[in-house]
Amino acid sequence: MFPFPDISFVSSNFHLETDDRSLKHLELKKEIRRMLKALNKTSHTLELIDAIQRLGVSYHFESEIDEILGKMHEAYRECDLWDNENDKLYYISLQFRLFRQNGYRISSDVFNTFKGSDGKFTASLAKDVRGMLSLYEATHLR
Numbered sequence: 001m002f003p004f005p006d007i008s009f010v011s012s013n014f015h016l017e018t019d020d021r022s023l024k025h026l027e028l029k030k031e032i033r034r035m036l037k038a039l040n041k042t043s044h045t046l047e048l049i050d051a052i053q054r055l056g057v058s059y060h061f062e063s064e065i066d067e068i069l070g071k072m073h074e075a076y077r078e079c080d081l082w083d084n085e086n087d088k089l090y091y092i093s094l095q096f097r098l099f100r101q102n103g104y105r106i107s108s109d110v111f112n113t114f115k116g117s118d119g120k121f122t123a124s125l126a127k128d129v130r131g132m133l134s135l136y137e138a139t140h141l142r
Contacts, residue, residue, distance in 0.1 A: 029061075032060075042072065046098060049068065050098060052065070053101070066102065069104060070104075072095070073099055076099070090130050090131040092110055093111075093135040093137070093138040094134050094138075096111075096138045097138040100142070
């Protein structure tokens with residue numbers, strides 16, 4: 001005989017909570033899809049895709065991400081990715097990494113604008129911590 005007769009497994013509300021969570025989950029996925037479609041600025045779109053991938057939920061949005069990156073890849077040379085020169089390294093590195101991570105070919109020559117005549121990166125880049133971190137992450141992709 002079961003030693004705890006007062007515990008009732010039949011009247012559990014677990015299925016109701018699961019249904020509520022499922023609905024919330026679907027609503028959040030719709031919201032993210034809407035955000036992916038609504039963003040006009042390339043830099044914001046790249047940051048959102050990066051966040052989605054870092055959170056580990058990009059498998060829900062594979063087709064949307066692939067479509068967006070495909071369009072960006074077709075015209076990546078003409079994209080205005082940065083608001084000012086201070087963010088240029090960050091956004092180019094982010095774009096480079098996202099393209100490479102998602103199977104798009106992009107030449108490492110995009111970083112030549114940050115090199116001096118000696119072929120080395122300019123010393124002024126050391127002040128751009130966010131850009132350097134993004135560049136560091138991008139260097140691990142082939």
